[in-house]
Amino acid sequence: MIMRRSFNMTKTIIGYPRIGEHRELKFATQKYFKHQITQAELQTTAQQLRAKNWNTIQQAGIDQIPTGDFSFFDTTLDTAKLLNIVPKRYQDLGLNDLDEYFALARGYQGETGDVKALPMKKWFNTNYHYLTPEFDADTQIKVGDWQLFDQFKEAKAQGINARPTLVGPYTLLRLSRLLDGKKTSDFVDDLIKAYTEILNQLADLGAEWIQIDEPALVYDQSAEDLALFKQLYQPILAAKGDLKVLAQTYFGDVRDSYTTLLALDFDGLGLDFNEGRDANLQSLSEYGFPADKTLFAGVINGKNIWRTNYKQALALLQQLPKEAVLSTSTSLLHVPYTTQNETKIAPKELQYLAFAQEKLQELADLDAIREAGVDAPAYQKNQALFATPRYEENAALNAKIAALKPEDYTRLPKRAERLAQQAKVLNLPPLPLTTIGSFPQTAAVRKNRAQLRKGEITEQQYTEFNHAEVRRWLKIQEDLGLDVLVHGEFERNDMVEYFGENFAGFRFTENGWVQSYGTRGVKPPIIWGDVSRTHPITVAETVYAQSQTDHVVKGMLTGPVTILNWSFPRADVPAKLSTEQIALALADEVLDLEKHGIKVIQIDEPALRENLPLRKKDWYSKYLDWAVPAFRLTAAKVQPTTQIHTHMCYSEFQDIIGAIDALDADVISFEASRADLTLLDVLHDTHFETHVGPGVYDIHSPRVPSVDEIVSTIHKILARIPEDHVWINPDCGLKTREEPETIASLKNMAEATRLVRKER
Numbered sequence: 001m002i003m004r005r006s007f008n009m010t011k012t013i014i015g016y017p018r019i020g021e022h023r024e025l026k027f028a029t030q031k032y033f034k035h036q037i038t039q040a041e042l043q044t045t046a047q048q049l050r051a052k053n054w055n056t057i058q059q060a061g062i063d064q065i066p067t068g069d070f071s072f073f074d075t076t077l078d079t080a081k082l083l084n085i086v087p088k089r090y091q092d093l094g095l096n097d098l099d100e101y102f103a104l105a106r107g108y109q110g111e112t113g114d115v116k117a118l119p120m121k122k123w124f125n126t127n128y129h130y131l132t133p134e135f136d137a138d139t140q141i142k143v144g145d146w147q148l149f150d151q152f153k154e155a156k157a158q159g160i161n162a163r164p165t166l167v168g169p170y171t172l173l174r175l176s177r178l179l180d181g182k183k184t185s186d187f188v189d190d191l192i193k194a195y196t197e198i199l200n201q202l203a204d205l206g207a208e209w210i211q212i213d214e215p216a217l218v219y220d221q222s223a224e225d226l227a228l229f230k231q232l233y234q235p236i237l238a239a240k241g242d243l244k245v246l247a248q249t250y251f252g253d254v255r256d257s258y259t260t261l262l263a264l265d266f267d268g269l270g271l272d273f274n275e276g277r278d279a280n281l282q283s284l285s286e287y288g289f290p291a292d293k294t295l296f297a298g299v300i301n302g303k304n305i306w307r308t309n310y311k312q313a314l315a316l317l318q319q320l321p322k323e324a325v326l327s328t329s330t331s332l333l334h335v336p337y338t339t340q341n342e343t344k345i346a347p348k349e350l351q352y353l354a355f356a357q358e359k360l361q362e363l364a365d366l367d368a369i370r371e372a373g374v375d376a377p378a379y380q381k382n383q384a385l386f387a388t389p390r391y392e393e394n395a396a397l398n399a400k401i402a403a404l405k406p407e408d409y410t411r412l413p414k415r416a417e418r419l420a421q422q423a424k425v426l427n428l429p430p431l432p433l434t435t436i437g438s439f440p441q442t443a444a445v446r447k448n449r450a451q452l453r454k455g456e457i458t459e460q461q462y463t464e465f466n467h468a469e470v471r472r473w474l475k476i477q478e479d480l481g482l483d484v485l486v487h488g489e490f491e492r493n494d495m496v497e498y499f500g501e502n503f504a505g506f507r508f509t510e511n512g513w514v515q516s517y518g519t520r521g522v523k524p525p526i527i528w529g530d531v532s533r534t535h536p537i538t539v540a541e542t543v544y545a546q547s548q549t550d551h552v553v554k555g556m557l558t559g560p561v562t563i564l565n566w567s568f569p570r571a572d573v574p575a576k577l578s579t580e581q582i583a584l585a586l587a588d589e590v591l592d593l594e595k596h597g598i599k600v601i602q603i604d605e606p607a608l609r610e611n612l613p614l615r616k617k618d619w620y621s622k623y624l625d626w627a628v629p630a631f632r633l634t635a636a637k638v639q640p641t642t643q644i645h646t647h648m649c650y651s652e653f654q655d656i657i658g659a660i661d662a663l664d665a666d667v668i669s670f671e672a673s674r675a676d677l678t679l680l681d682v683l684h685d686t687h688f689e690t691h692v693g694p695g696v697y698d699i700h701s702p703r704v705p706s707v708d709e710i711v712s713t714i715h716k717i718l719a720r721i722p723e724d725h726v727w728i729n730p731d732c733g734l735k736t737r738e739e740p741e742t743i744a745s746l747k748n749m750a751e752a753t754r755l756v757r758k759e760r
């Protein structure tokens with residue numbers, strides 16, 4: 001029998017989504033950007049959303065509610081703004097606070113100046129992005145008045161004594177850029193002063209607890225890192241008075257900082273028992289947990305969308321101190337609001353899903369269950385659900401996967417031999433010209449898809465429109481002098497959703513939006529059960545395109561790792577299994593394309609690098625060791641003469657160069673237009689075997705690159721990579737661009753290539 005805890009705090013969350021159940025914040029903010037509503041109106045919307053969230057959280061029985069998790073764009077930027085870490089070029093714009101904040105987040109072009117946004121980066125291992133603060137010679141850290149105090153007061157007015165949250169000094173330093181030759185140590189004293197002041201101000205306002213987020217602790221920590229952490233926190237905690245301070249971590253474990261955290265005067269420690277489960281449990285059992293601190297135990301998964309299995313949760317709770325406060329493993333920012341707005345998923349299936357609001361209820365359930373044990377009604381109901389299979393297993397498929405042998409992952413003959421055979425068949429000029437796959441998704445292209453969806457046009461009308469676009473773009477590509485052509489991807493809304501919709505085993509939400517950055521949301525598909533291919537997907541479009549030209553048309557697929565990483569994965573099987581299932585489905589598609597005469601097939605993996613584990617020692621054993629073979633499965637059975645391309649939207653793979661070559665593609669295109677010479681050096685020094693198309697211009701801006709510029713980029717590439725390994729292409733797909741700039745840029749790219757060919 002579990003004992004009743006002596007104090008009343010039992011359950012909390014790290015943070016809640018803020019975009020609004022119906023994306024109200026997004027729409028209001030966009031209206032504000034277009035000057036359709038005033039700043040006061042935007043503030044009112046924001047205030048209503050906060051009030052509604054707090055109310056929902058309170059109704060669910062959560063007894064400590066965070067504030068400061070609301071943001072107009074990003075909470076790392078909020079912390080920087082609060083601390084006046086605002087580069088001079090933004091301050092010089094002379095804007096009011098909110099407009100200055102938006103200038104930092106999205107750039108500013110107007111009466112008082114022209115500045116770009118701060119660089120945006122992926123937030124740890126999520127698809128959320130933060131703005132990268134900049135510390136430079138002008139940085140004057142001081143506590144201003146931005147969000148944190150007001151949100152606390154606002155909650156107080158609603159009768160809630162909230163727990164303010166902000167990004168901690170250590171994580172802030174680790175995520176920021178230091179410019180002008182500045183070092184971390186230059187800012188330590190000022191940060192200590194500022195955080196101390198924040199704590200004092202919050203205590204004066206009546207706060208009992210404050211949550212300081214230090215997720216950077218889940219990366220590998222060196223002795224110097226830990227020394228810096230101590231240096232920052234000893235003085236801050238010495239000055240905290242009666243205010244209780246929670247050090248909150250998430251996205252992994254604190255194996256190397258656990259004893260450091262215990263030795264410091266934190267009142268609470270927030271640990272992730274989802275992604276950090278094993279190592280955090282290990283630390284607890286090895287060093288114990290002190291009675292004078294409170295453990296905030298992240299037991300409800302804050303990142304996935306599945307209902308928690310209470311049997312497993314209870315087994316976990318039994319390994320934790322019985323006074324632990326139940327919490328989520330991460331902020332609920334990473335899941336949609338509620339399943340209640342989903343009408344297209346059958347109720348029978350919907351009960352297996354838990355979004356943010358449902359997870360609040362799960363915390364309440366677990367709290368009741370740890371009192372009442374397995375007889376609690378919530379436990380019984382939950383176990384009845386888990387006793388019913390959610391989907392029908394594809395036993396034949398899983399048997400096939402279990403029986404896979406090394407040769408199933410191995411393409412023969414070796415790459416050099418294949419490339420020689422392909423050269424004969426494809427008969428391409430030196431420095432072959434190609435593109436990454438998509439062409440501009442004009443309003444007409446999107447309208448055509450929408451009309452089909454709404455049943456306003458027939459399937460035939462839809463296809464005829466797309467075919468006309470394909471023909472028009474084949475002609476453009478031929479006129480430009482490109483060598484390997486593409487059909488343009490006009491039938492695709494999104495490179496993952498498109499395949500998900502065509503495979504068996506996926507589900508789609510109507511309202512399952514998750515913030516990606518600022519006003520931008522994503523609605524990831526859900527991998528529901530075993531994934532398989534029930535019909536050819538891209539064959540008709542690709543074969544049609546090939547029938548309309550004498551040039552080679554490149555087939556275009558999204559790779560298995562990217563499909564997995566940009567979906568909500570299953571929780572009942574390892575990611576590896578789903579990825580292998582997707583890979584086998586794609587392998588059938590690849591063979592089908594080949595059978596229908598397609599000689600070049602590109603399998604995009606833009607998300608491969610994204611999901612590298614946060615700790616370097618896990619990169620291979622927990623990820624690349626299965627992700628790379630999964631990619632290889634997709635193409636292992638094709639003829640040597642069929643050329644396999646892949647594409648990645650980044651160029652930071654110096655540190656995993658071996659894994660990239662081990663994908664065993666024949667050709668890879670990537671983003672190097674920002675003249676990433678280091679990577680070219682690495683490709684050279686490591687004798688990278690895959691032929692490469694390091695993008696020769698940046699498609700992320702409407703700017704048309706000149707012929708001269710591209711010629712010089714090609715020269716740089718040829719200085720490091722053998723000419724017969726090099727392809728010429730833009731650095732990513734062109735779907736987000738306008739047509740005139742796209743054609744102008746491709747024209748210059750082709751012209752530059754012809755000039756360089758002549759020099760040779």
Ligand code: GLN
Pocket residue numbers: 436437438489495556604606647648649732733734735
């Ligand atoms: N083939 C896709 C396109 O061209 C690739 C997109 C991507 O890399 N994200 O749009």
Ligand code: ZN
Pocket residue numbers: 436606647648649650731732733
């Ligand atoms: Zn790309």
